[in-house]
Amino acid sequence: MIKNLWFLRGLRKGIRTEKFPEENPVEIALWSTELIGEGNVECPVDAIVDGQWNFEKCIFCRKCTPSFAPKGNINIFRVRNNEPAFRKSFHLFPFDSGACGACNAELHNIASPQYDMTRFGIFFTNTPRHADAIVIMGVWTQGMKKALDLALDAMPGPKLVIALGSCASTGGIMGKGALENEKYDVIIGGCPPNPYTILSALEKARGD
Amino acid sequence: MRWYRHDEPHGRFIGSTGGMDIYAETYKESSRREIESTYTKTDQEFIFSYGPASGMLESSEIDLYTPGEIINHVDVGTDVRKRVIRIAQSDPLDALLKIERINGFHGASHAICFISAIEDAMDINPDGMMQYNRIVQLECERIRGNLLVIERMAQAAGFGVPVNQLAFLREKASRIIGRRGGHRYFFGVNSINSSCFNTDVIGKQMGAITEEFQDIFKGLLESKLFINRLQDNGVNNDKVSTGPAARASGLLHDARIDSRTLPYEDTEYSIVANTEKDAYGRFLVRAEEIQVSASIIKQLEKRCTNLRKSEYSLKDGEGMARVESPSGDLFYSVKILNGKIESLGYIPPSIRNIQSFRESMKGNIFTDFHFNWESYGIWTAEAGVVIQ
């Protein structure tokens, strides 16, 4: 008798991947989506200046409520440069410069069955030499600087440099950005960004 | 200070911070010295370096000293990703924004422990319903944390199906948490004398996750290949180890039973422990703790309030608190002066777990490394942080 066939156990569960992006996200935690509101509020990271909300800085701390509130729009990312060469396959090298673990977990989550990044041809690689993009998480740290420089040098071109979360892009509340902001091709907002936002940004990063 | 007293050692040793040794019930000027390893590489050995950016979940620098197969010594460097966090002279609520982000994956544990220390310092007595709400949050975090550890252990074995099934459940848990607190990692959910986490029918939802987990657990237990990689791998003899690592070595070390910060005594549960001591024992403890956490949540869901914001007045003082995070004892102490944080003490479980891991790797072979590392549930983010 076949006692322990993981393959069959997997089949028994059926397809559990969602239809996103053809269909709307099934479930999002609101405090990772666009904030809308007006007025000047005290923001600990100056993410609201003259009533304008800046997703790159926001750490979603809720101190600006009720003047500002999240409305569920997951498209809080900026693509400065895209690279259509990665349309068929897109290999990401995750790089933790000084993250708290939550950005790491959310990036990891796009591989879970609900999102299944592989259906978009997105994969992780653990060497920068095989990477099309580096996904940087966390604040700048002295010790990781050399590793970051080496990783950026080791990547073949064309390549994309992606900031995941407010720490990497602006430093958030924990320090300074892992790289100078203008060095990023793609900036994904959130503290941490939610997996739907990450997938949408990655799709746009290759010109889809 | 309600829970801790300045006295001779009482209860087990938790760790040292700010010149103080912390025990289960007392604290005292530091007299303990951790013996720093002064290992010198022999001519027969080479150093196999792993990291800092290596495909692991977080950055860390791991040096394995080996003559070829057997590991003789291990160094784990967390300084490489050291974050310096400035807290001194901050308003406690501003400080909380940083504390939540020391280890985001255990954000509830850090926030609740820190807030409890502040409340202790300010003589604030949060009511029982709020405390139960906090326990529910911690147990949700524990379920998700244990799922991740087991998923990573299965990943080390290259078991695609259970890895995906566990990731599916973990994502489900994150969604339940996100729906109820607005944030998947509890950021912004807790504050001084306040918590905002909807617990309606949460017992049923987390219960469904744990039920589905049982099937995966059974499958993993039937897999000889997987179990063989865990048995006798990373035998932990550290008498002061913490969390699931301690409990898998027969030590009943658990802040849920010997810290008075949260009223766990109002629930019925038993601490899971075994005497396997190895990665297999840690796997068993974590798997069984998922059930225990689900049972605690079920018992408390109806005794909680969903949103509680109570007034408090600023007061100077000193406070200490300890909670059982998914990786073990987490301790904070604070001194508040003129409404600002004057000083802060901090003991995260990952520092002790790194010590236990290093010792337990001696005599193992390289291929044991990933299974053993993952079984400790170490977060270098919380170990590699300097709070000023």
Ligand code: SF4
């Ligand atoms: S949520 Fe916090 S960080 Fe974001 S804009 Fe509001 S106050 Fe600023």
Ligand code: SF4
């Ligand atoms: S952006 Fe937020 S979630 Fe991401 S590493 Fe920084 S503190 Fe953590």
